[in-house]
Amino acid sequence: MRLTKDEEKMLSGGYGEATRRAMEILVTMGDYAGAQRMVPVSWADLSTFSGIGGGHGDSPDNDLYKFMKELDDLCDREGVRFRCPTTLADAGTPESNARLTRMGAQLISPAGASSPHDIFPLPLFGQYVTPGATNINTYCNSMIGARGNNEGPIGVRMAAITGRTPQYGYLLNENRLAKTHVEVRVAPKNYIEWAVLGFYISKRLSRHYWDVPVLTGIDPVAVTSDDIMSLCASMNNPGSITHFLIEGLSPESRTLEQALGGRKPKERFTVGPKEMEEVYDTYPPTGNKPEIVTLRFPLTVQRLYEVAGLFEGKKVHKDVSFSVDLTLAAKLVAEGSGLKKRLEAAGVLVAEKQGQVMWRGQMIDPWVDAKRAGVRTMVTDSLKDCNAISQQEIDMVLLPSLERIVEVAVTGKVEGG
Amino acid sequence: MEKIILRGHKGIGGTAEGEALVSQNALSYIFDVGGIWDTPMSAKVTNKIEMPDWYGEDLAGKVLVFPTGRGGIFSSAMLMGLARRGLGPKAMINIKTHPVFAYASIVLDLPTVDELDKNPLEVIDNGDWVKVDAERGIVEVTKRES
Numbered sequence: 330m331r332l333t334k335d336e337e338k339m340l341s342g343g344y345g346e347a348t349r350r351a352m353e354i355l356v357t358m359g360d361y362a363g364a365q366r367m368v369p370v371s372w373a374d375l376s377t378f379s380g381i382g383g384g385h386g387d388s389p390d391n392d393l394y395k396f397m398k399e400l401d402d403l404c405d406r407e408g409v410r411f412r413c414p415t416t417l418a419d420a421g422t423p424e425s426n427a428r429l430t431r432m433g434a435q436l437i438s439p440a441g442a443s444s445p446h447d448i449f450p451l452p453l454f455g456q457y458v459t460p461g462a463t464n465i466n467t468y469c470n471s472m473i474g475a476r477g478n479n480e481g482p483i484g485v486r487m488a489a490i491t492g493r494t495p496q497y498g499y500l501l502n503e504n505r506l507a508k509t510h511v512e513v514r515v516a517p518k519n520y521i522e523w524a525v526l527g528f529y530i531s532k533r534l535s536r537h538y539w540d541v542p543v544l545t546g547i548d549p550v551a552v553t554s555d556d557i558m559s560l561c562a563s564m565n566n567p568g569s570i571t572h573f574l575i576e577g578l579s580p581e582s583r584t585l586e587q588a589l590g591g592r593k594p595k596e597r598f599t600v601g602p603k604e605m606e607e608v609y610d611t612y613p614p615t616g617n618k619p620e621i622v623t624l625r626f627p628l629t630v631q632r633l634y635e636v637a638g639l640f641e642g643k644k645v646h647k648d649v650s651f652s653v654d655l656t657l658a659a660k661l662v663a664e665g666s667g668l669k670k671r672l673e674a675a676g677v678l679v680a681e682k683q684g685q686v687m688w689r690g691q692m693i694d695p696w697v698d699a700k701r702a703g704v705r706t707m708v709t710d711s712l713k714d715c716n717a718i719s720q721q722e723i724d725m726v727l728l729p730s731l732e733r734i735v736e737v738a739v740t741g742k743v744e745g746g
Numbered sequence: 747m748e749k750i751i752l753r754g755h756k757g758i759g760g761t762a763e764g765e766a767l768v769s770q771n772a773l774s775y776i777f778d779v780g781g782i783w784d785t786p787m788s789a790k791v792t793n794k795i796e797m798p799d800w801y802g803e804d805l806a807g808k809v810l811v812f813p814t815g816r817g818g819i820f821s822s823a824m825l826m827g828l829a830r831r832g833l834g835p836k837a838m839i840n841i842k843t844h845p846v847f848a849y850a851s852i853v854l855d856l857p858t859v860d861e862l863d864k865n866p867l868e869v870i871d872n873g874d875w876v877k878v879d880a881e882r883g884i885v886e887v888t889k890r891e892s
Contacts, residue, residue, distance in 0.1 A: 392854075483852075
């Protein structure tokens with residue numbers, strides 16, 4: 330890799346040992362991925378890994394936590410300041426929050442890793458970014474034309490420390506062109522259906538996610554950014570589509586020809602009602618009673634109002650635990666407008682931390698504890714939940730609309746089981 | 747015994763050898779491996795739906811051959827947590843390494859290679875003995891005697 334004088338100084342320890350280590354990791358990554366140079370980062374988001382309890386698999390007993398803590402200790406001793414605009418959410422401990430904000434991160438929320446976008450300004454076209462959450466990264470790539478790889482917690486932290494990221498993958502023009510043409514022959518009606526569409530495409534391309542898909546057949550007038558955020562989330566689950574294009578919506582895909590760079594696609598496939606049904610059939614209603622019912626795709630302000638409307642005059646069934654996650658903005662609106670109190674009065678648990686549900690009088694994280702806690706059946710709007718929790722041999726049921734999910738929470742029954 | 751050499755660019759980490767375990771599917775340490783919720787932690791594959799060809803396999807101590815990583819940025823945390831308990835893989839061979847996995851390999855100094863001159867998913871079979879020299883970007887496969 331060719332480094333600038335300043336980057337060389339970082340690598341040789343001229344700015345201290347912490348910065349040297351961070352740059353060494355980035356250079357190793359860049360060499361491995363074939364990068365020719367580093368580029369300046371416009372936004373690093375540490376949201377998804379901040380300390381103890383700051384995410385799944387994130388405990389004081391794991392090596393990533395220890396590695397980060399050692400590095401943070403060193404940064405502290407050397408007085409390191411983050412070299413690019415850096416945000417922090419979902420932090421685990423007050424100590425780690427205090428330390429990272431001392432280094433220059435803006436603590437935008439103590440919870441809510443997946444929605445820094447409603448608080449912090451989104452980047453602009455062509456800027457290089459390292460968002461923490463994969464859905465945000467994909468949104469930046471696909472809908473804004475900012476450029477980010479799925480760096481994960483290590484790459485993001487090193488980017489914040491150095492203000493640089495290696496230019497490989499989606500930071501290069503040639504890798505941003507579409508290689509796969511996906512003809513969409515359904516009109517998703519809500520955010521769950523958009524997620525189902527993304528899930529199908531993500532799974533289909535999971536072995537070669539870098540063959541960027543371009544989607545045609547989507548009416549640009551009928552879509553909302555909430556829908557697209559849902560699509561972006563499921564593009565990263567079960568596969569890892571970090572960048573995709575939509576004809577007529579993505580800035581780099583005003584036309585199909587532009588998306589493909591004038592070349593023929595390597596692969597072409599269709600997603601219609603049959604393909605959507607395949608996804609629902611993976612997580613079908615079972616005969617079991619729903620024990621936990623949850624809206625885990627964080628409710629946006631729009632969906633918060635919808636759910637509150639659906640609960641008008643209704644209460645959660647006594648045998649059901651029903652909880653909702655909120656985006657950062659929705660949390661503020663819920664508290665300020667009295668909607669939170671109304672939902673709570675109806676028996677809805679508004680989770681303080683993302684991903685938590687109430688189970689037999691205790692807060693649990695079902696990603697880790699569902700089986701241990703004795704949960705058998707969970708109804709959700711989230712395919713990510715289905716993917717993560719079904720491996721604990723819990724019956725996961727995906728339902729296609731808010732209306733259906735609220736109905737299950739109120740009646741304590743799942744139709745079709 | 748038949749030997750096959752695969753060559754590529756400089757990889758991550760040094761050298762390692764071990765028995766190959768090959769999957770045609772993309773791997774997620776967070777969604778596919780029991781480490782996060784199993785007591786005690788294990789590297790057994792628990793995701794029947796996304797990882798059917800490795801379901802029930804123990805990934806500890808194997809040279810893992812798989813196309814790439816998939817969703818779940820906490821794969822790096824799980825991989826590192828398992829590695830410290832002696833349950834990590836010996837090495838990883840990919841078509842293209844997912845960045846989340848690559849950063850974990852860098853921190854762990856875990857031999858990892860990708861973009862080889864032959865498709866490792868076609869050339870390597872379960873049970874083959876595989877030597878990975880990541881420094882030189884060379885993979886030596888000794889085919890298992892059938």
